[in-house]
Amino acid sequence: MVSEEEFQRLCEFLYRRTGMVFTEAKRYYVERRVVERMKATAAGSFVDYFARLRSDAGGEIEHFVNAFTVNETYFYREEHQLRCLTGDLLAERLRGKPPGEAIRIWSVPCSTGEEPYSIALWLLENWPLVDQYEIEILGSDIDTAVLERARAGVFGKRALLRLPPHVVAKYFAAAGPDAWKILDDLRESVQFSRVNIVECAQTRQYGRFDVIFCRNVLIYFDDASRRVAAENLYENLSPGGYICLGHTESMSRITPLFDVRRFADAIVYQRPAGGVGG
Amino acid sequence: MLSSIKGQRGAWVAEGRKRVMVVDDAALVRRYYREALETAGFEIEEAMNGLEALEKLLQAPVDLLVVDVNMPQMDGLTFIETLRRQEGQLAATPALVTSTESSPKDFDAARRAGANFYLVKPISRETLAEFATMLCGIPR
Amino acid sequence: MPLIRKPSTATSTPSSPPAADAASALFLLENGTDDERWAAARVVSQMTGGVAALAKALVGERDRRVREAILTSLARAATPESVQALLPLVRSDDAQLRTGALDALRATKDALRPYLPSLLRDGDVDVRLLACELARNLPAQEASHMLCELLDHETEPNVCGAAVEVLAEVGGPEALPSLARCADRFHGTPFLDFSIKVTADRIRLESTRSRE
Numbered sequence: 047m048v049s050e051e052e053f054q055r056l057c058e059f060l061y062r063r064t065g066m067v068f069t070e071a072k073r074y075y076v077e078r079r080v081v082e083r084m085k086a087t088a089a090g091s092f093v094d095y096f097a098r099l100r101s102d103a104g105g106e107i108e109h110f111v112n113a114f115t116v117n118e119t120y121f122y123r124e125e126h127q128l129r130c131l132t133g134d135l136l137a138e139r140l141r142g143k144p145p146g147e148a149i150r151i152w153s154v155p156c157s158t159g160e161e162p163y164s165i166a167l168w169l170l171e172n173w174p175l176v177d178q179y180e181i182e183i184l185g186s187d188i189d190t191a192v193l194e195r196a197r198a199g200v201f202g203k204r205a206l207l208r209l210p211p212h213v214v215a216k217y218f219a220a221a222g223p224d225a226w227k228i229l230d231d232l233r234e235s236v237q238f239s240r241v242n243i244v245e246c247a248q249t250r251q252y253g254r255f256d257v258i259f260c261r262n263v264l265i266y267f268d269d270a271s272r273r274v275a276a277e278n279l280y281e282n283l284s285p286g287g288y289i290c291l292g293h294t295e296s297m298s299r300i301t302p303l304f305d306v307r308r309f310a311d312a313i314v315y316q317r318p319a320g321g322v323g324g
Numbered sequence: 325m326l327s328s329i330k331g332q333r334g335a336w337v338a339e340g341r342k343r344v345m346v347v348d349d350a351a352l353v354r355r356y357y358r359e360a361l362e363t364a365g366f367e368i369e370e371a372m373n374g375l376e377a378l379e380k381l382l383q384a385p386v387d388l389l390v391v392d393v394n395m396p397q398m399d400g401l402t403f404i405e406t407l408r409r410q411e412g413q414l415a416a417t418p419a420l421v422t423s424t425e426s427s428p429k430d431f432d433a434a435r436r437a438g439a440n441f442y443l444v445k446p447i448s449r450e451t452l453a454e455f456a457t458m459l460c461g462i463p464r
Numbered sequence: 465m466p467l468i469r470k471p472s473t474a475t476s477t478p479s480s481p482p483a484a485d486a487a488s489a490l491f492l493l494e495n496g497t498d499d500e501r502w503a504a505a506r507v508v509s510q511m512t513g514g515v516a517a518l519a520k521a522l523v524g525e526r527d528r529r530v531r532e533a534i535l536t537s538l539a540r541a542a543t544p545e546s547v548q549a550l551l552p553l554v555r556s557d558d559a560q561l562r563t564g565a566l567d568a569l570r571a572t573k574d575a576l577r578p579y580l581p582s583l584l585r586d587g588d589v590d591v592r593l594l595a596c597e598l599a600r601n602l603p604a605q606e607a608s609h610m611l612c613e614l615l616d617h618e619t620e621p622n623v624c625g626a627a628v629e630v631l632a633e634v635g636g637p638e639a640l641p642s643l644a645r646c647a648d649r650f651h652g653t654p655f656l657d658f659s660i661k662v663t664a665d666r667i668r669l670e671s672t673r674s675r676e
Binding site: 051055058059062091092093097100101246268269270271273274277301302303321322323 | 498499501502506507527528529530532533536539540542567570571572573600603604632633634666670671673
């Protein structure tokens with residue numbers, strides 16, 4: 047189907063172009079996607095398909111990459127990062143945080159809200175200190191349609207599949223066939239807004255965060271925009287703050303601005319404590 | 325592949341293959357070094373630039389780094405400087421710098437950055453295997 | 465249920481207030497603190513004289529994050545002026561500056577194109593070598609053509625190696641003759657033998673596969 051050498055060339059091209067890292071473990075999924083896209087584009091061979099991908103004809107790179115990112119968003123996606131949040135990141139952020147200063151977390155892009163709501167749910171359910179601190183959770187996206195849906199807080203069964211049943215029972219109310227609405231208290235505790243992360247005049251308004259989740263969006267940008275976006279997010283982090291990317295992404299292709307930190311549950315990127323950016 | 329070495333008090337000590345990470349943004353270079361070093365008995369990891377190398381090293385250390393100078397996002401010398409500032413054993417990982425440059429000031433820059441050795445490209449298989457063996461001990 | 469309190473309507477203070485006007489920003493770019501220079505580097509490219517100011521500041525800038533911000537701004541501008549500001553840095557002795565300029569040039573995309581042919585013919589070995597990598601982003605046939613032309617005239621094995629590396633991605637059957645001639649000229653040169661063989665084999669294999 048796809049030879050070893052073809053797989054290597056494809057992975058290397060995708061890494062250079064998007065920053066996505068595909069390991070041997072993902073090979074099956076990558077091959078499957080290649081076959082799907084070859085059919086969809088009527089490419090006669092891998093060679094023809096790769097040429098098309100390289101030239102990004104018809105936005106083929108985005109089409110290819112979408113399979114790995116838009117598997118529908120759902121609650122508690124990439125749970126290991128949530129575990130890292132309560133297991134390691136918050137403890138580190140609290141050291142040296144002035145008393146009374148809120149913990150600020152940004153989910154950007156937030157899409158239809160599953161991610162910021164997941165963060166809220168996870169903290170309520172898993173963080174022993176959740177009552178002792180003021181926590182601000184913001185969700186932002188460039189797409190106003192998804193923001194509307196996020197504010198409405200209504201989700202289908204598929205989005206809730208990873209949530210333990212007691213969590214669903216506690217925080218959601220049935221709102222129709224295959225519709226569950228998140229409780230108002232929780233819904234209102236996340237602030238949603240529109241932002242384009244490539245525009246620093248916009249991102250700058252949001253101030254400093256302790257943790258930013260920025261998953262599966264940087265891969266879609268070209269090199270220049272990606273660098274600018276990374277720089278903007280750096281500015282939006284407090285010194286020592288953390289940014290989490292999607293599990294196939296790496297800052298290593300994007301920018302040397304951040305330090306890489308390895309924790310038990312996740313690799314995350316950290317704005318250094320000293321250094322520029324105010 | 326495990327081999328055993330009889331330790332000081334007669335206890336058998338198992339020792340695995342030595343691990344080498346090749347850090348170079350050129351795929352063909354990495355492949356060439358991989359083949360040469362695997363033949364010589366080393367286990368190989370790869371990274372395309374200094375940032376990726378750091379990330380991978382945090383997950384699993386190696387016995388030797390073979391590092392090119394000209395790489396995107398983080399060049400080889402900056403990588404070695406950054407590595408040398410890390411905590412623990414990682415900082416001391418031996419590093420062999422490869423470069424197309426052959427002037428004294430380039431050697432000096434590499435030495436100041438913390439490199440342990442310097443080879444000028446193009447490098448033959450035999451030379452690479454010989455220096456890898458010298459810098460991190462026998463491969464098995 | 466414990467509440468996560470609603471965020472206060474007053475948002476946090478926006479970070480790093482930008483320089484008030486162009487004149488201040490341009491001044492701060494050279495004379496400000498690290499933070500001020502960083503902030504200025506991120507906004508001046510749109511101002512009159514901004515690209516020239518960035519180019520000038522880049523040469524003397526020692527802080528690596530400010531340098532990175534300057535390079536990003538020049539990359540984003542992607543004008544002939546910003547490309548020309550970046551090009552001389554490819555000759556730098558400083559590895560970080562050299563590779564940083566290369567990354568920025570790569571990101572300027574089409575703005576770089578008119579300069580590639582002369583970069584590939586530059587008198588400086590290192591410039592030719594780095595320019596091969598920049599050709600990777602061109603449409604495959606154009607890149608292949610330029611790199612084959614380089615191979616036919618190149619005397620330095622490391623530059624050939626860099627060209628072959630990119631041809632491994634972009635080269636088609638049209639590259640085989642130049643690759644063969646290069647292999648002859650550099651027969652016995654470590655690594656180059658290997659890389660030409662691997663590349664030529666791959667191209668030949670692919671042309672049989674695509675005919676299936």
